Amino acid sequence: MSNSGSSIEIAIEADSIGKCYRIFESPRARLLQGLWGNRRQLYREFWALKEVSFQLPRGQTLGVVGRNGSGKSTLLQLLCNTLTPTIGQVKVQGRVGALLELGSGFNPEFSGRENVFLNGSVLGLSQRQIEDRLDKILGFADIGSFIDQPVKTYSNGMVVRLAFAVQAHIDPDILVVDEALAVGDEMFQKKCYAHLEQLKEKGTSILLVTHSCPQIIQHCDQALLLHKGIARMLAEPARVTVTYQRLMNASDVEWEAAFADPAATGPAEHGAHAPIPSEALKAASAADPDKIDSENWLDPELKPQTTEIYPSHGGSITDAWIECESGKRANVLSPNEDFNIVMRYTADEALKDISFACNLASVTGQRISGQHFTPSDEGQNTRQNFESGSSWEIRFYFHAGLWPGVYFVNGSMLRNDDPSRQFVHRVIDYRALRIMSTSDSMPIGVCNLRRCPPVIRLLDQEAATESRSERKEFSEPDKIPNSL
Numbered sequence: 315m316s317n318s319g320s321s322i323e324i325a326i327e328a329d330s331i332g333k334c335y336r337i338f339e340s341p342r343a344r345l346l347q348g349l350w351g352n353r354r355q356l357y358r359e360f361w362a363l364k365e366v367s368f369q370l371p372r373g374q375t376l377g378v379v380g381r382n383g384s385g386k387s388t389l390l391q392l393l394c395n396t397l398t399p400t401i402g403q404v405k406v407q408g409r410v411g412a413l414l415e416l417g418s419g420f421n422p423e424f425s426g427r428e429n430v431f432l433n434g435s436v437l438g439l440s441q442r443q444i445e446d447r448l449d450k451i452l453g454f455a456d457i458g459s460f461i462d463q464p465v466k467t468y469s470n471g472m473v474v475r476l477a478f479a480v481q482a483h484i485d486p487d488i489l490v491v492d493e494a495l496a497v498g499d500e501m502f503q504k505k506c507y508a509h510l511e512q513l514k515e516k517g518t519s520i521l522l523v524t525h526s527c528p529q530i531i532q533h534c535d536q537a538l539l540l541h542k543g544i545a546r547m548l549a550e551p552a553r554v555t556v557t558y559q560r561l562m563n564a565s566d567v568e569w570e571a572a573f574a575d576p577a578a579t580g581p582a583e584h585g586a587h588a589p590i591p592s593e594a595l596k597a598a599s600a601a602d603p604d605k606i607d608s609e610n611w612l613d614p615e616l617k618p619q620t621t622e623i624y625p626s627h628g629g630s631i632t633d634a635w636i637e638c639e640s641g642k643r644a645n646v647l648s649p650n651e652d653f654n655i656v657m658r659y660t661a662d663e664a665l666k667d668i669s670f671a672c673n674l675a676s677v678t679g680q681r682i683s684g685q686h687f688t689p690s691d692e693g694q695n696t697r698q699n700f701e702s703g704s705s706w707e708i709r710f711y712f713h714a715g716l717w718p719g720v721y722f723v724n725g726s727m728l729r730n731d732d733p734s735r736q737f738v739h740r741v742i743d744y745r746a747l748r749i750m751s752t753s754d755s756m757p758i759g760v761c762n763l764r765r766c767p768p769v770i771r772l773l774d775q776e777a778a779t780e781s782r783s784e785r786k787e788f789s790e791p792d793k794i795p796n797s798l
Contacts, residue, residue: 324407325488325519326370326393331402332543333363333388362388363543365402372487375510375520377534377551379527379558385543386523390414390492393521408487409438413477422466426457426476429465433480447483454505455479475502482509489513492523507533527555527751528718541569555751559646563615610644610651613748618722622742629665629700629738631725633658634745637709646748649718649762653747655710657725659700666699667731668738672710674721674747682721682761685710688730715762718751 336357338344343356350356363385370376378386391397393404394412419436420429430451434444452461455475460468468476481489489510510520510533522534530537530551537554539547541561546569547554561569636645639652647653655672673684687708689698700706723745727738 323372324369324405325372325374326368326407326521327405328366328368328389328393329402329404330365330367331363331389331392331399331404332361332365333385333392333397334400335360335362361543363392363540366540366545367402368538368545368548370519370521372519373514373517374535375514375522375533377530377537377554378521378523378540379525379530379537379554380540381562383542384540386540387414387492388543389540390490390521390523394490406488409484410488410490411437411481411484411486412490412492413474413481414490414492420465420473420477423464425464426455426461426468427452429476430480434484437484439484451479451483454483454509471502478506482506482513485516486513486518488519488521490521493525527559528757530555531718531751532757542566546573552752559748559750560611560613563613610638610642610647612644613646616645616720616746616748618743618746620722620743623744624737624740624742626662626739627737628663629659629661629668629727631657631727631739631741631744632660632705634723634725634741636723636745636747645746646750648750649716649752650714652714653712655712655723655745656707657710658705658707659727660705661700661702663702664699665727665738667729668700669728669730670708671726671728672708673724674712674716675724675743676760677720677722680760681724682716683712684724715764716747716749717757717760717762718749721747721749723747 336347337360338347338357347354347356366385366389368376378389380386388397390412391414392399393406394410394414395404395406396412396414419433421432424432430448431441431444434447435441439447455461455472455478457468457472457475460472461476465473465476478491491510507529510522514520522530524530534551536548537551538545539554539558547557557572561572564572634655634657635643636647637654637656638644638647639654644653655674657670657672659670669686669688671684671686674682676682687710722743724740724742725744726740729736729738
């Protein structure tokens with residue numbers, strides 16, 4: 315299938331699709347509705363998805379983002395034909411592989427090997443075709459002897475491994491993945507995403523639902539933002555994820571206000587091979603990502619749900635906040651923004667010989683960076699004392715370098731005169747910090763330690779034979795000759 319007036323081959327076309335459910339107050343009302351028919355309405359309508367339109371070209375990846383309940387899973391089920399749309403229609407060209415729910419399509423009583431053949435047959439492969447792919451499927455799943463055990467004995471991770479291995483090796487024209495990879499470990503996730511890139515090179519179209527904005531930016535050509543069943547944006551991944559992060563904790567009123575004037579800027583541009591949005595989405599996707607990327611702001615709804623405040627032993631951490639380098643309070647920052655963490659303390663009794671610590675942890679609890687501080691009088695090596703009832707603040711300065719994501723602020727006061735370094739007070743996940751995803755975010759490792767852009771130096775034949783020690787003088791950026 316080709317788009318009219320263009321040579322772009324379309325894998326999926328959604329034309330004003332929507333899904334409406336009837337919500338009854340009681341089983342009796344449902345029964346009466348069946349008896350009375352359309353003469354009386356005893357239900358209320360709930361639109362899980364409403365009038366969503368787009369086209370996805372062959373060989374491209376579309377990321378779908380949105381809060382829980384925004385209609386992401388409903389959209390994918392409509393595209394996979396496991397749900398029938400209430401309105402609109404879906405046109406899909408080619409074989410579809412789908413990971414919609416954990417273990418969907420598996421018979422728990424069958425062994426993993428038997429389920430491979432069962433799934434392959436359902437997806438249209440012959441016995442011979444499945445046998446030809448079996449070694450690759452089993453090697454990718456890497457679940458060892460469990461392949462001949464009933465699936466009901468598998469862990470969630472093993473089910474995901476086998477399910478992805480089957481779906482990814484049936485040569486799908488379209489692959490739909492709905493958060494399933496979040497269950498697997500990091501090594502398996504990396505293997506899956508590498509395989510997704512290989513499938514794209516072969517022309518497979520991919521729909522990826524994930525809450526990870528860095529994954530959307532890294533793996534997707536375009537992104538679709540859903541809220542309350544309505545498609546709000548279809549544009550470049552960086553543009554969509556920035557908007558999503560900004561509105562993630564906003565109220566419905568704030569969402570409506572954010573898209574109330576889509577004509578304020580020009581329509582979004584779309585590449586020759588990008589998903590083709592409806593006219594309404596073109597207008598709604600017009601925000602300027604460069605402008606948004608440069609902003610830092612305070613999101614009052616960005617609060618940890620895992621805060622732990624330990625008992626006090628003579629002093630307390632009473633408050634904490636994050637500041638931009640300019641001193642403005644903010645908890646949503648661009649990756650290039652230096653920032654400060656300010657912690658406020660109070661002494662419930664006289665305190666002496668104490669020190670302070672502050673660190674940032676990832677969502678998995680891994681400490682990414684931190685500082686330890688022991689106050690002393692200027693020019694002396696004596697520890698500062700704090701009188702009972704006194705209060706003070708400490709400002710910890712941090713360089714930019716965190717990759718996009720959410721981080722949590724932890725703090726503590728410690729007694730240095732105690733060999734066990736007893737805590738005076740300690741707080742865990744006390745505040746939250748979000749680092750925005752931007753168009754140039756390409757996470758490698760746990761943090762960004764780059765000092766400056768890399769430098770290339772062309773060597774002639776004579777220079778290329780120089781010893782390593784003779785060329786060492788150019789290894790440091792600040793020693794590079796001005797001529798370069």
